[in-house]
Amino acid sequence: QVHLVESGGGTVKPGGSLRLSCAASGFSFSDVHMNWIRQVPGKGLEWISYVSESGTTVYYEESVKGRFTISRDNSKNVLYLQMNNLRLDDTAVYYCAGDQYGDFTFDNWGQGTLVYVSS
């Protein structure tokens, strides 16, 4: 059974950093494209980053470009999101999501981890 578990969220001051992790199990992690999607509590979904199966291709949403870095370790079945220079409007629940179709279809999601940026 596919299982994605995020960790690393918490409270951080503006300008601070956090690294999120997403541990994958129950499927061939190295065969699946992976993404990070966030959701401000009570609001809608926002895609923020993509990494290809091998990790060689990455994409970012404009507002996080240059501040966030997505990566993966296929030997450990873990997806990462390094978040630097955090802003108040980065406060959200962050989900990792797998895409086996390769067309930004998010067919499996983790339970999410809350990032709270506050002074």
Place this chain on the structure above:
Amino acid sequence: QSVLTQPPSVSGTPGQRVTISCSGSNSNIGSNTVKWYQQFPGMAPKLLIHSTSQRPSGVPDRFSGSKSGTSASLAISGLQFEDGADYYCSSWDDSLNVYVIFGGGTKLTVL
């Protein structure tokens, strides 16, 4: 404001058929497939429809997706109380610097 426009809310009674619309443009829905996600409060979203009209294994055939031009729709027939949730459409966008976009979400209330 989302690039994909959904009604904030829809409602129906058990057994009814309801539709949720998702309006976009030529650069997204008009030229790419549409996905639909269902989300219950406090839970992660779940894929409901992919490739505009395909249901993943385990999704009841009461749920169906379609599109026409730059608009897409999610139809739910034989409405059940447990269908009450938030629904989001999503598509790839061909515009520069934009990749995946979501609609603002529609809250379905089963009366």
